[in-house]
Amino acid sequence: MASVVDLITYPVKGCAGVRVSQAQLTPAGLPHDRSFMVTDTGGVFRSQRRDPRLALIRPEPSPDGERLTLRAPGQEPLEVAVDLESARGDVELFGEPFRAIDQGAAVARWLSDFLGKDSRLVRVPPEHDRIADGLTPGTSGWADSSPLHMISLASLDELNRRITEAGRDPLPMSRFRPNIVVDGWSEPHREDLARHIEVGDTALAFAKLAVRCAVTLVDQDTGAKPGPEPLRTLATYRRGPDKGVIFGSKFSVLRTGKLGLGDELGVTAWESHTGTGS
Known part of the structure; x- marks a missing residue:
């Protein structure tokens, strides 16, 4: 069973995130996110x-x-x-x-x-x-699009496996600025397939795949751009239907409520495929 292992809100768009152990989820995502x-x-x-x-x-x-x-x-x-x-x-x-x-x-x-x-x-x-667009539209502050961005540790592990096999250093999750980090899925990119999730007191619905941009090149601890990763490696195996580089998924809030670390994800609807290249 997958569970929430990290919750991060970004009060100022583009600035550092704030980790929380629990939160009252709003229609626009975690409290203060991109306010x-x-x-x-x-x-x-x-x-x-x-x-x-x-x-x-x-x-x-x-x-x-x-x-x-x-x-x-x-x-x-x-x-x-x-x-x-x-x-x-x-x-x-x-x-x-x-x-x-x-x-x-x-x-x-x-x-x-x-x-x-x-x-x-x-x-x-x-x-x-x-209202941000997607399969399930959702209320959003100043986020790029949908109010919640989810990535699993399995997805990051697969990316880092490919990066290190090429002789380069692995990257931290912070490069992708997620709101919800999930652990417990044995296969990578399961977040791309989840269509309806019950977690804590809340319910989430899939909006869209997260298309990645040059922000992922920025070291969040130094504010510098040290190289072409992760986009170079992601481009070799994570292409979306429009050929953009994808990693992680965006979700809308169907039901507000309390959400916290350790909460288990109950996926009540799955998609059979994402249409991504490999």
Whole structure:
């Protein structure tokens, strides 16, 4: 029986994750996940694709979500009183327009100093109603798409087996920035086949395969891009129907509730195949 062995929420899109032992799952995923986003002064989101130093920023939301502390190497920590009331402004995520609440000048200066680029911090407004697409659409904050990203340790083990056979160093799970890490499946990529999952008090439904991008090249501990892995190896055996490189799967929340480490996954519906190449 597979079970949850890691839960990670990413309060600020593109920044470091926060591990939790248990959480009250929301329609938009783990609490605080991608509630905040760093943008340029024109409102366009920043990503590790072009700004890998985002990985070094460690956000710490208060349990009630009313305050956010940011930490980064060489920077004094900054505590932000979260603003949910100010006027909404225009932002852009993957070319789509949204409305967001700017979190003020102090945090903008802090981010700009650390990233070396003029930046702002914005938050999802309470009325945010973004629905991400997929086999099962789901509510989402500033995540790339669906609210939950799941990967099994078996999938990572298979990838690292191939990487080390080629004489290169294995990679940690952090390269893929999952929300839910699962152990107990003997075969890799079982998460690609699960269509309906009961775990803890919650229910999840498959949305889509996770297409991987250059963010996976960023060492999450250093903010550097040390080489072409994992994309080089994944490209040899993990191609999706549209030929994109895939690893892990995205899920939507069907039923909210308590979710914690050690919770067993009850898969009540499976797909017979993924259509991936090998």
